[in-house]
Amino acid sequence: MTIGTLLVTASPHRDEALGNRLARQIASRMGGDMVVRDLAAEPLAPLTMDYARALTLRDPLPRSNATLGLSERLIEELEFTDRLIIATPMHNFGMPAALKLWVDYVLRIHRTFAPAPQGKVGLLADRPTLVIVSSGGFHRTGESKQPNFLTPHLESVLNTLGIRAPEFVYLEGLVGRRSAPETMIAEAVAVLGDAW
Template identity: 50%
Template sequence: MNNVLLINASPFGQDSHANQLALELVTSLRYRHPKLELVERDLGADPLPPLGMDYAQALTTVTPFDSPVFECSEVLIGELERCDILLIATPMHNFTLPAALKLWIDYVLRIHRTFSTHSEGKTGLLKDRAVYVLVGSGGFHQGERASQPDFLTPYLSQALNTLGLLNLKFTYLQGLVFGEEAVQATVKDARTQLSLDPLFDNLVDA
């Protein structure tokens, strides 16, 4: 294992609870892989440019992959192709994923480049790898206390599956607006869940 890509979609940046837990996972991995390279893509601190008409037109015409219109897309896809593990730390906004993460998906989910189409649907062109998605939310959308729908998990699963990424594991940090005690409890539960994975069996409770 040589490379981990961390996508942080939180507007809180490095202070995001999901992002902090993701960095703990990287530390855990480095116990066994001390030379592990971490590539961080902070979508809040370094926002991606919005998609324009030129990009939309290039998708529907014969446009070389090295065309300037695909420059940003190629950089992001390259980061994804090189990683051995993909970590995504994201909040849930209005029942689904934040706009920053949706834009990243729009850049990497590209016809003829990361997926192909045929009569039976779409086929991902990327090599499968482990993907860990850490989802932070103020309220509850899983379990007995769930009071709202979750459109993030099925949408993100479908988008990543379309790329060819099938090995997905979601971990939820819920109830983050209910005070420090609630935050500590949900982070502890998430650590416990993740420590059951052989990759993170040395993850310790802080």
């Protein structure tokens, strides 16, 4: 059984975050069921020594092993979705810690990717994926042009899972923004067009 959309959000501003508002609007347009993984409302437990050791075993643990329980739940949420939307702020030029922890749980050797001579090979099915990136400053346009390590990092993570062509949309300059939130959301929806 698959669910329509998995929405992964990572903003500490939660429902007030502009990226989350845009993500929910887009998800509602898609219709179908939606599962929300709010990493701010329900923070993930830190990785444990047992979990780290389990990943390096020569013979992988069975999926039912309790040490892998949280990882397995998060992977299954991803595995059984038709579409993925990630709404995340950019913190200090990269992804926030909450999203990085999600990545560390779902990017799992022998489960979501396999090692190969040419590098890691994704084991999950490809699916339409949208990443909404919110930032207080500007990294693509404007006067500041700050570094953006989030996009290439998350794109590499998604490719390693098997998601080949994630689409990114950016909400920039949110600190001291010149446009009203509704205008910024409408502009982002227009950029996405009919695909989303």
